[in-house]
Amino acid sequence: MPLTKMDREILKLMQQDATITLGELAHRTGQSASSAQRRLQKLREDKVILRDVSVVDPKKVGANVSMLVEVELERDRPELLPPFMRWLVETPEVQEAWVTSGRGDYTLVVLARSVEHFDELADRMMELNPNIRKFTTSVVLKTLKRTLAVHVE
Template identity: 30%
Template sequence: MKNISLDAVDRRLLAILQEDATVSMADLAERVGLSATPCWKRIKRLEQDGVIERRVAILNREALGLGITVIVAIRTSRHSDDWLQTFADGVSKIPEVVEFYRMSGEIDYLLKIVARDISDYDRIYRKLTKVAELHDVSSSFAMQEIKSTTALPIFD
């Protein structure tokens, strides 16, 4: 992806949209000091340039009965492209896996999983271990969520 040049208005638009993507175009335009049409064009450009990937609703996990967050560290002795493709495809099909990273260092993969409770996580764990051959799976249960955000820092 190319490095996109953002001016102060673009950065202000992005900051507002990260807080509330449902804000009306009229309100958004007023808050950044533009009329509606130039504001809309800027948003469209930011979407076309790939700066804005999508707009989503952020749901409350607790309200949906997903009270457990588990961070899963995975080590494997397999590192072939075929193995990775199988593993990535399989893990990506598990809806409770909400984040999935290939790592450097001691841990090969890191997953963030949401579950209803411990027995629900056990069901997910068993599904995960059937996806591909794994060397070690270590699960850590979050005791308290101190910070969680989807908002990215936007610098001048």
């Protein structure tokens, strides 16, 4: 679906604040409320907008430590991949997971209450996933930027 200039403007505004009213969205994009609603609905139907979420400050809910974890798997054990994928999906501390090139096969963003909490999580990860060859962890010392916004220029 090719995006119009108006679609892109709606996407920018919705990424800034998804609680914006239809009236305000219409006003800020220079269209009628019904037109803004139709465009917004079409963006959702076409899966350009996947879902609307609230961005939560991790530290205010007890997730005090952020880590980047590179996981390297045993390549000769493909039958063990589904349990690892299930573990990724079912583990709430894993905020994001990517299949990557480079040193590791997967890179994870993990939020934990403490280093000890992460250590317990890592022990469970290794116990439940025998195809993990090794993993390396980088502790985030300072967050300089955190966003879910996608550039739509």
